[in-house]
Structure formats: C-alpha cells, structure tokens
Amino acid sequence: MWCGNDVHCAMYQHNGEEIFVIDGHVHLWDATEENIKHEGGEEFIQCFYDYHTTFTPEDRQWTVDEYRKYGADRMVEDLFGNAAADMAIFQPTYLTDFYEDGFNTTEQNAELAEEHPERFVLNGTFDPRDGEEGLEYLEDLHESYDIPGVKLYTAEWRGESKGWRLDDEEAFEFLEKCSELGIENIHAHKGPTIRPLNRDAFDVADVDDAASSFPELNFVVEHVGLPRLDDFCWIAAQENNVYGGLAVAAPFAQNRPGKFSEIMSELLWWLGEDRILFGSDYALWNPDWLVEEVLEAELTQEHRMEYGVEWDLETKKKVMGENAAELYDIDIEEKRRQFQDDEISREFDLGDHYASEEPAAADD
Amino acid sequence: MTGTEADGSTSALSRTAVRDRLDRVTDPELDRSIVELEYVDRIEIDGDRVDVEFTLPTAWCSPAFAWMMAVDARDEVESLSAVETARITLREHMHEAEINRGVNEDLSFAETFPDADGDVAAVRAELDEKARVARQYDAVETLLEAGLDAEAIVALRPRDLERPEADGDDVAVGATADATEAVAVYVRDRSFAVSVPAEPIERYLEKAHEIDLVSGPDDVLFRTPEGEPIDADSFDLVHQRGRLAQVNMSSQGGICDGLREAREGRLAADD
Incomplete structure (x- = not known):
C-alpha cells in the first residue's frame, strides 16, 4: 500500500490515528571513491549496499552511485517529504581508518542538524582508546553541540586494536564522563560488524555490566544485537535501562513478514513495549517506504497466541516515537504545534497535517 | 542427518560421498548444513585428492566462522578413507588468502591470524x-x-x-x-x-x-x-x-540468505 508522495494519504496517519514517528537511527554519509582511503572503505559500502538491496523493494532500490553520497537535500526529502518521519536522530559512524574525512562524523551530520534543529537530534561518539584526547573530544562535542547521546562502535579496528568493550576500565571512564555531562543515551552498535576478526565481533555481554554500573544512563543496543538477539534479550530482560533499536530488524517487515512477526514477538515478550525504538538506519533503508511497512505489519495469529503480545496501535505509537521521545525529552504535542509552521513543513506543504487532529485542514 | 554414506569403504570415491560428508559441516552461526545453505560451489575429485570450493553470504562473514567451516570441511572430507588430501578454497572473502593458506597448510587459527586476539575455540x-x-x-x-x-x-x-x-x-x-x-x-x-x-x-x-x-x-x-x-x-x-535461540539463528539465516542472493546478483553483474 504505497502512498508515494501523496501527503493526504500520509504515513503519520494509521487507522485514523496520528502516529508521531521519530526515526531513531539515521546517517548522512560520504562513501564516494574520493573519500575512500583504504580498501575496507569500499568493502564497507558494498556490504551496506547488499543489505540495502536485500531488504528494499525492487522499485525503491537506489543505484550504488546514488548510495555512495546522497546529500542533505535528498535526505530531508526522504525523511520528511511525505511525513514518513517527523523527527530523526543522527548516529555518527566515523570509520576514519577507511574514509579520508570519515564516513559520517558528528561534525558532518551537524551541518544538516543545525539547519533544522527542531527536526534532528544530533548524537556524538567516543572511543576509549583515544584516552585523554578522547575525553576532551567528548567534552568538545558536548560544548559545541550539547549532544544528548553517543553512538559507539565497539568492533571498530584502530591501528593494532581489534575493538574494545563497554565494560573495559577505560570505557567506564568515558561513561562516567557522559553521566557527568548529562549525555544519557548510549547507542551501542551490536550487529553486523566492520572488520570482525573473532570475539569482538560476537559479543553483547559487555552491555550487561555497563548497564548495571550506570543505571542513570540508557543503553540502546542497535540492531537488537542481531545476530545475538538471544544474548541481547536475556540481558535486556534483567537490565531495565537496556533498550532495543530496530534498525536491520525493521525491514524484515517488507520481504520476510513472518520473520518480522517472530522477532517483534520476541522483543515484546522479553523487553515489553516501552523499550523498543524504531530506526531506519537511513540510507541503508528509507523511511519513505519503511515506516509504512512497519506500521502495516502484523503479527501472525500463531505468534500472537504463542507469545501473548500485540503489535497494536498503542504499541506502535510507543515504538515508532514515544519511547524515543521519552529518552530524548521530546514533547510530542509541542513538536506538533511547532511543525505546523517550520521550514520543512513549509517546504513540503505539511503544515495542515500538523494543524489539527482532523485529517483535512480547515484553511485548505 | 544422513549417516548412511559409504564411509569410504568402497574404493571408488563418489561425489555423493563427499557431499554427504560436507553435509555434516554446519555454518556455526546458523546450525545448518553448508550443503543445505548452498555455500558449496564445486566438488572435484582427482584420484585420492578432492577439491572443494565454497562461498559465504558476505565477504565480511567473520573470519573465525569462515575458518571453522573451512577446517571442518577439510576434516570431514579427509575422514573418507579413499581421500588422501582435501583442498579447500574459500572464494570472494576478504580474508580468503589467509584462510585458504592456513587450512591447506594445516596451520592453526592463531598462526593464520597472528594479530587476532583470543582463539577460535x-x-x-x-x-x-x-x-x-x-x-x-x-x-x-x-x-x-x-x-x-x-x-x-x-x-x-x-x-x-x-x-x-x-x-x-x-x-x-x-x-x-x-x-x-x-x-x-x-x-x-x-x-x-x-x-x-x-x-x-x-x-x-x-x-x-x-x-x-x-x-x-x-x-x-x-x-x-x-x-x-x-x-x-x-x-x-x-x-x-530455547525458542529465542532458535529465532536468533533463523533470523540471521534470513539475513544471510538475502545477502547471498544480493551478492550473487552483484557478482554476476560484474562479470
């Protein structure tokens, strides 16, 4: 059921109810050949592209050249043009060993985020292997951008190192710094890895110790730990400050609906509906079709019976936006008022849709 | 499980016997046979020597997992009494050179990847x-x-x-x-x-x-x-x-299947 760019069939409406969508995981990357300095950079983007084509409907797939660099304008249109998403959270991926200027750094993302601060949340990052310098960089990010969260790549290679763990002593220093600066949301990439060699590519257990040691921080495990969904759910069942980010799992809705139903049922069973966050991982997948697919997805009768969980309107509202709003102190009602007349609503003629509860606006 | 193969007791070595042995090798992450998963591209028999080629769903598949499959394939095929040497070739993987050398020269994982921390065990x-x-x-x-x-x-x-x-x-x-x-x-x-x-x-x-x-x-x-x-x-x-462990494996299986198809499409288009 495509809505395309027809905003009157727009996606923020689902069964007559408004669903405020915060895309919890987006990137603005540059994988052009000029920016690649190590063969890993090329392999990385090709790997991403395989993920893209595997889980994107054929008529929505990009060419690899579009995919290497799409730019800010296209990103804004894809996210907000048909109101697929109402807001989005930037999660940086540095990969500076692979890419000359990085793949998508906080600074690069900031250019767009600062243009539309009402629509974007800008997260930073840290790498405990950077030591003192890294702590200073984290403080800089805090001062420059007031980042509310960080995205972490524990499996990133750097020089001789094959990765790090969230429960390392050095990592704890950085988490303490986050706590001190009020950077509350710790997004750990625990999923498909960058240059996985052995153990570091495999483990989600380090989140457990970190989460119980820093109860004041929220740990969002991106990609719900796949291919370690079992370890992730077991940890999350015991640590109530551990959340699951749906990036990678969400697009199963499109071409493996039975699998989506099963994964979602597991997540709802182990974590409950308050600790699951939607994310497209844009531009891996595009919210302009993905949001609709996830909202339209259903749990199979068999899974509903087996797990006793529902993917109903209330659950969708939480997963698609309210849970992220809670973590990021976003007032959804205030945002709706603000979006009646912000630059993006004017650009894409969306003002009416934020104007009232009614699907059609009075002054139309 | 098959378990009915000739076990090399006859002198003529058949491709079926080799396949049945390879069928016992699992993708450790999915707990499914590499034959069933269609990773095996080619089996060549030349007297008492067997060549096996295989490809994984992604070039990024953990080298540790790739290593386990390569070593298990070698050991399974060499367990046939009619086989003197099994030569394993992993294709289209970012660490294929190291893995192929290691497995065919009987090196350990640590010798093959001296910069890896920890062992594959x-x-x-x-x-x-x-x-x-x-x-x-x-x-x-x-x-x-x-x-x-x-x-x-x-x-x-x-x-x-x-x-x-x-x-x-x-x-x-x-x-x-x-x-x-x-x-x-x-x-x-x-x-x-x-x-x-x-x-x-x-x-x-x-x-x-x-x-x-x-x-x-x-x-x-x-x-x-x-x-x-x-x-x-x-x-x-x-x-x-237990249910969760199954869902995890089959979900990863879904990802791998999809990636393999996408990759084959891309490699075919590059040819």
Whole structure:
C-alpha cells in the first residue's frame, strides 16, 4: 500500500490515528571513491549496499552511485517529504581508518542538524582508546553541540586494536564522563560488524555490566544485537535501562513478514513495549517506504497466541516515537504545534497535517 | 542427518560421498548444513585428492566462522578413507588468502591470524552451546506434545530413552535416526513410556554429546543455557530461551540468505 508522495494519504496517519514517528537511527554519509582511503572503505559500502538491496523493494532500490553520497537535500526529502518521519536522530559512524574525512562524523551530520534543529537530534561518539584526547573530544562535542547521546562502535579496528568493550576500565571512564555531562543515551552498535576478526565481533555481554554500573544512563543496543538477539534479550530482560533499536530488524517487515512477526514477538515478550525504538538506519533503508511497512505489519495469529503480545496501535505509537521521545525529552504535542509552521513543513506543504487532529485542514 | 554414506569403504570415491560428508559441516552461526545453505560451489575429485570450493553470504562473514567451516570441511572430507588430501578454497572473502593458506597448510587459527586476539575455540564453544539450546527447544517441544510435563522433562536422563529396534532389542538412543523413527521415553521411575519422534531428540543428543555436556547415561539430559540442570519452576523461562535461540539463528539465516542472493546478483553483474 504505497502512498508515494501523496501527503493526504500520509504515513503519520494509521487507522485514523496520528502516529508521531521519530526515526531513531539515521546517517548522512560520504562513501564516494574520493573519500575512500583504504580498501575496507569500499568493502564497507558494498556490504551496506547488499543489505540495502536485500531488504528494499525492487522499485525503491537506489543505484550504488546514488548510495555512495546522497546529500542533505535528498535526505530531508526522504525523511520528511511525505511525513514518513517527523523527527530523526543522527548516529555518527566515523570509520576514519577507511574514509579520508570519515564516513559520517558528528561534525558532518551537524551541518544538516543545525539547519533544522527542531527536526534532528544530533548524537556524538567516543572511543576509549583515544584516552585523554578522547575525553576532551567528548567534552568538545558536548560544548559545541550539547549532544544528548553517543553512538559507539565497539568492533571498530584502530591501528593494532581489534575493538574494545563497554565494560573495559577505560570505557567506564568515558561513561562516567557522559553521566557527568548529562549525555544519557548510549547507542551501542551490536550487529553486523566492520572488520570482525573473532570475539569482538560476537559479543553483547559487555552491555550487561555497563548497564548495571550506570543505571542513570540508557543503553540502546542497535540492531537488537542481531545476530545475538538471544544474548541481547536475556540481558535486556534483567537490565531495565537496556533498550532495543530496530534498525536491520525493521525491514524484515517488507520481504520476510513472518520473520518480522517472530522477532517483534520476541522483543515484546522479553523487553515489553516501552523499550523498543524504531530506526531506519537511513540510507541503508528509507523511511519513505519503511515506516509504512512497519506500521502495516502484523503479527501472525500463531505468534500472537504463542507469545501473548500485540503489535497494536498503542504499541506502535510507543515504538515508532514515544519511547524515543521519552529518552530524548521530546514533547510530542509541542513538536506538533511547532511543525505546523517550520521550514520543512513549509517546504513540503505539511503544515495542515500538523494543524489539527482532523485529517483535512480547515484553511485548505 | 544422513549417516548412511559409504564411509569410504568402497574404493571408488563418489561425489555423493563427499557431499554427504560436507553435509555434516554446519555454518556455526546458523546450525545448518553448508550443503543445505548452498555455500558449496564445486566438488572435484582427482584420484585420492578432492577439491572443494565454497562461498559465504558476505565477504565480511567473520573470519573465525569462515575458518571453522573451512577446517571442518577439510576434516570431514579427509575422514573418507579413499581421500588422501582435501583442498579447500574459500572464494570472494576478504580474508580468503589467509584462510585458504592456513587450512591447506594445516596451520592453526592463531598462526593464520597472528594479530587476532583470543582463539577460535572459545567462539566455537559459544556457538555450539547456542546450537544445543536451540535444538533442546525442538526436543522439549516434542516431549510436551507427547504429554510430558515440566517435572518429568527436567528429570530425564539418557537411560530413560530407548529406541525400539525391528529385531526386538532396545537400543540406547544416540545413533542417527531417520525422520520416521520413534523413541520411547520412560518416565515416573520407568512406570510407563511414551513414544515420540526420534529426530529432534537425536539431533539434540548429538550436540549435547559433542560438547560433552551429556556423556553418561545418568547425566541430566536438558540444561539451562548456562549448562545447569533445570529447576521445574524455571522450566518455562528456560524453554522460552530455547525458542529465542532458535529465532536468533533463523533470523540471521534470513539475513544471510538475502545477502547471498544480493551478492550473487552483484557478482554476476560484474562479470
């Protein structure tokens, strides 16, 4: 059921109810050949592209050249043009060993985020292997951008190192710094890895110790730990400050609906509906079709019976936006008022849709 | 499980015999055969020498996993008495050169990847354990369907399982079975037995034996993911964790299938 760019069939409406969508995981990357300095950079983007084509409907797939660099304008249109998403959270991926200027750094993302601060949340990052310098960089990010969260790549290679763990002593220093600066949301990439060699590519257990040691921080495990969904759910069942980010799992809705139903049922069973966050991982997948697919997805009768969980309107509202709003102190009602007349609503003629509860606006 | 191959006892080496051996090699992350997963591209037989080529769903597939499959393939094929040497070639992988050299020169993982931290054994053990937990789910489901309750299931030991043979002798379970066979499960101090399909039970036992979790007839059969006997009160939770382990594996399987298709499409287009 495509809505395309027809905003009157727009996606923020689902069964007559408004669903405020915060895309919890987006990137603005540059994988052009000029920016690649190590063969890993090329392999990385090709790997991403395989993920893209595997889980994107054929008529929505990009060419690899579009995919290497799409730019800010296209990103804004894809996210907000048909109101697929109402807001989005930037999660940086540095990969500076692979890419000359990085793949998508906080600074690069900031250019767009600062243009539309009402629509974007800008997260930073840290790498405990950077030591003192890294702590200073984290403080800089805090001062420059007031980042509310960080995205972490524990499996990133750097020089001789094959990765790090969230429960390392050095990592704890950085988490303490986050706590001190009020950077509350710790997004750990625990999923498909960058240059996985052995153990570091495999483990989600380090989140457990970190989460119980820093109860004041929220740990969002991106990609719900796949291919370690079992370890992730077991940890999350015991640590109530551990959340699951749906990036990678969400697009199963499109071409493996039975699998989506099963994964979602597991997540709802182990974590409950308050600790699951939607994310497209844009531009891996595009919210302009993905949001609709996830909202339209259903749990199979068999899974509903087996797990006793529902993917109903209330659950969708939480997963698609309210849970992220809670973590990021976003007032959804205030945002709706603000979006009646912000630059993006004017650009894409969306003002009416934020104007009232009614699907059609009075002054139309 | 096949288990019916010639075992190299005949001198003529057939491709089927090699395939049957390779069928025993699993993708450790998915607990599914590399033959079934269509990773094997080519089998060439030249006298007592066998060449096997295989490709994985992504060039990024963990080198540790790729290593396990390459080594297991070599060992399985070389276990045929008609085979002197198996040469394994992993294709289209970012570490194919190291892995092919290591596996064909009989190097260890640590020698092959001197900059890797830790050894492959720990990774293998962890994946084996997950495979066991997932297989346990199927075995326990089978028993629940047969009407056994939690208390009876957590108390089971290998000595309680018997496979009736055609000649009338009861044989302890552990050898491979085909899908139609049944196994008798004795409960309540052997006061009665129920008959259940053998396949899920044997698949479980195979893995539990392999990792030495269940070795003697008196060992507790089913365990928590941590390897402990199951308390009847926590039976439901442990069973749910088995379900979760299965969902994890099959989800990753879905990703791998898709990536393999996408990659084959891309490689074909590049040709």
